[in-house]
Amino acid sequence: MFWTLSFWIIAALLILPFPVKIYEYISGRDNSPLIVKIEEMVNALFMLVGLCGFYGFLQQTPLLFAEFWYAWLALYVIISLLSLRYSPKLKYSAKLNSRRFHTISMALGILLYTPMLIAVFYYAQQMPN
Template identity: 40%
Template sequence: MKMFWIFCFWLTAALLLLPLPFKLNALITAKDTRSAFVKYEEWANTLLLAIGLMAFCSFTYPRSLPLSKHGWQGWLLLTIGVSIMALGRSAKLRHATEVFIGSQRCKDRHYY
């Protein structure tokens, strides 16, 4: 069972860390044309996930946590709250819907 959690930790770390240089490059070179709210939400989610990755690391490889027990409980409540609020008011979801619906309109025109 320990190998499962180690695999999950490194998979989560890879999903967070591998795209990070490309996202930073797109942000610095202004190639990311999404709205500022979408970028802000994405980086806020990345920060919350990175903080959570520290807790996951201490669970996978037993070490002391940098925050107290109450600090981690606060982080968990904050993360759950942000996730629930994002279901109704997410700039990323609105942007993805606009992109998807826009591409569907192009497909529905049946250009042959």
């Protein structure tokens, strides 16, 4: 039950805002710099790949191969660590919001996406060799 609920929460967080963001980009309502928009879309697409791994874990359906999911996890960790220093989106967000809000939102993001990371790790471990 925990895994299924986590999957649907993460799926909603990734998929539901997507059309709204696209609309805001096209209509000009989102006045963030282009590099922030690119980073948001790349991150969303990257996380959707992880969501596919989470789905495979829940359904016990092999999607791709274990090495792919281990590489995805490693890349996720590397990107996450690098983004703490170099992310245009985080720098832009820090200008708009207080430091406290910024820290709390980062902690919530980590907390919300942790079940997906654990599920993808378990999924890669369970794959046949």
